[in-house]
Amino acid sequence: MDARNLRYLFEYALFCGAVFALRCLPVQTSVRVADSIAWFMHCVVPRRVTRFPVAAANVRAAFGEETSDEEVDRIIGAMWQHLARMVCEIIQLERRFRLYNCTDILRFHQREECCRAVIQDRPVIFLGGHFGNWEVSVNTFGHFQLPMGVVARDLDNPWLHQWFQRFRENTGNWTISKHGASTELVQVMEARGYASLLCDQDAGRRGVFVDFFGKPASTFKSIALLALQYDALIVVGGAWRLPDNEQMESRWRQFELITEAVIDSRDFDDANGVQKLTQSFTNALEALIRRAPEQYFWVHRRWKTAPQIRERKAAKQVA
DSSP states (O other): OOHHHHHHHHHHHHHHHHHHHHHHSOHHHHHHHHHHHHHHHHHTSOTTTTTHHHHHHHHHHHHOTTOOHHHHHHHHHHHHHHHHHHHHHHHHHHHHOOGGGHHHHEEEESHHHHHHHHTSSSOEEEEEOSBSOHHHHHHHHHHTTOOOEEEEOOOSSHHHHHHHHHHHHTTSOEEEESTTOHHHHHHHHHTTOEEEEEOOSOOGGGSEEEEETTEEEEEOSHHHHHHHHTTOEEEEEEEEEOOGGGOOSOSSOOEEEEEEEEEEGGGGOSTTHHHHHHHHHHHHHHHHHHHOGGGBOTTSOTTOSOHHHHHHHHHHHHO
16 A cells, blocks of 8 residues: 555544544534634634635625725634534534424525426526535435435545545435536436536636626536526525524524525527526525625635636737
8 A cells, every 4th residue: 555545544544533523422512623623723723724815815805805804804714613513514414414303404495496496397407606514405405305416526535535425425316526527417417307516616717707796707607508408497505504693492503595596597598698697696606605604615716717817818819
């Protein structure tokens, strides 16, 4: 066994130990552990390591350069608290969340709109972002016997990858590798099935530029192309953790499962359909994030590719 595989095995052993410990903890104790980890990440770990400058620039890009240092620090600190709690929730999810206690854990927002989408005998693309607890969203549909293909990036560590694959598939969903996902997604669309994707990462020079918090962001156009080609509906939503002061008596944490928008690809069949459809679901995702900005993963460089760069390179190619 080479050094890399030994490292992967060591990482997996540490992870399994943490999983065992967190599954044994009472809910409130796990919350306190998560909050302590978040404090350490935000206040002790060097900020260049936690990508604080990137997150701060993203927060100001979204909410304005005039956003105070105190507000930026609050949002980013709360983001780490959210992420640490989310890790604990993912580890506990299989034991704590069942169909029989669904109403004790979830509130539903615009449930009827989502239900109407899934009964139309058309393919449905469920879109979300790195907002709230996206694993709770996918897990819920599996419990309701609406399994979907979940597009996810392969992890470098094969043992960790297998753990998360088993986790995502334990309610009937299946994993689609982000690398080369096109073929499987086409099969899902042709079978009028359901697929789940995250749509909030920079798409580079090949993306389509749409406004995200008022600034042009390169976004994957494959989602709109897939929806238009296969007559799919797009459901934008997510599960955000209710604030501590709204957590009622429950054996676990409580979330609101939101259907922010149901978008019909048939409404975008003109020449600019890809651009308009991409802008539509990006607007819905932005509205979702504005509900709880502290539950969004701000460390992604969402505005990494500037439209001017693309235009300049295109001009050089023409010249």
